[in-house]
Amino acid sequence: MLRGKALGLAGLRREQQVREAIDYIASSFRKELYESLQKQLDIFRENLVLFARKYRKKIENEPEFRAQFHRLCVSVGVDPLVSKKGFWEEILGIGDFYYELAVKISEICIATRGINGGLILLDEIKRLLDNHNEGKLTRRSSKRALLRNSYQISRDDIERAVQRIQVLGKAYSIVSFGNIRYIRSVPGELSHDHSCVLATAKKQGFTTESKLIASLKWSKERVVLALKGLLEMELAWIDDQGTECLYWFPSLYYPIDD
């Protein structure tokens, strides 16, 4: 034990030894604490993964629950939406690339919804995304990594992105009819008849009652009902200045501003 102040060289040496001993104990203590915290965190994460697996459906379906889960993830330094490839991607099916792509797609859907009623051709999305990549559109979005790297975006990528973004809300869906694919960004399903009408109008961007009757071999009533439905869903606009009333579909054709 130190009593009073030791003098001379021996005293100094002793003081140093004591300090070193204290440092050693403190650092090993810190290390232990760190390791034990690390261990706890790992267990926590493992449980989080188990939890995410177990409640995936619930996470997908219940916005409130999803938000809570999200906060839990963020508290341990994991953001399920932005984490790189790895188990988080496997578990929730969302990676960086597709997340950003999905955001881009939803921006386009929202911007064009006023005109097209929330239905847009997948090819049109691709065309607009390609334009984005050429730097024609907003500066803000060009900061995104997706566009910085200017990936070539395939139709498959778009479909995958939309499927994944469904985790965030059920409004987005891919509607396909024959080989035509659309992205629907408002809730509400297209019936078989509505899809048939759209497929018939695809080439010209409009159709008429008589054309539909001739090509689909439906009764007039059935045609009228389908068209009425499309008008009410804001997917069709009428034009009474042709020889016959024309039904236009902005999702199939809309003039381009250039």
Next chain:
Amino acid sequence: MSTFRYPPFHSYPPSFTLQPVKTTKEKQLKLWCDLVLSYCKHYKIFKLSLTDSANSPLFVNTSIDRRLSISAIEEVFSRLVSMGYGEWLNKQANICLIYWRRPNEWAQIIYDWVERTGRRKSILTLYEIRFSEDTAEFEFHEMDPELLLKSLQVLESQGKCVIFEGKVSDDLGVKFL
């Protein structure tokens, strides 16, 4: 003056038929109102007559052979009026003032000019404000006389000017305070 660039909406055939579904029609009227305002601003048009404008390229697109009917144009004007972007000047003659700037905005612009050019306490005729060389570079040059009067009345109600009738001519005079 540069030619006006019409939005894509103007070359879409069904834009020229009023839509039967209410929600779609709302969007359509909004698009037409926006177009009327930007068109009038571009060409410095202060009022439109229903009958004349029915033949204007604003409401007729010959390249797709479509035109907006008079009754549809009337709905567009009425919508502008209800949103505060227009005012029926003469309902019988179907003339509508188009407010790509509202009278209170014009009032502000005119009063800024008065202050900046040291015209407070001076008397001007309305004709001078509209046609004087001094105002040539300002947006209110060659402004519609009735819109000018409305704008000055805004200033008068704020105590910034007094409008009075001239003794010799029928032109009105204004004293800025």
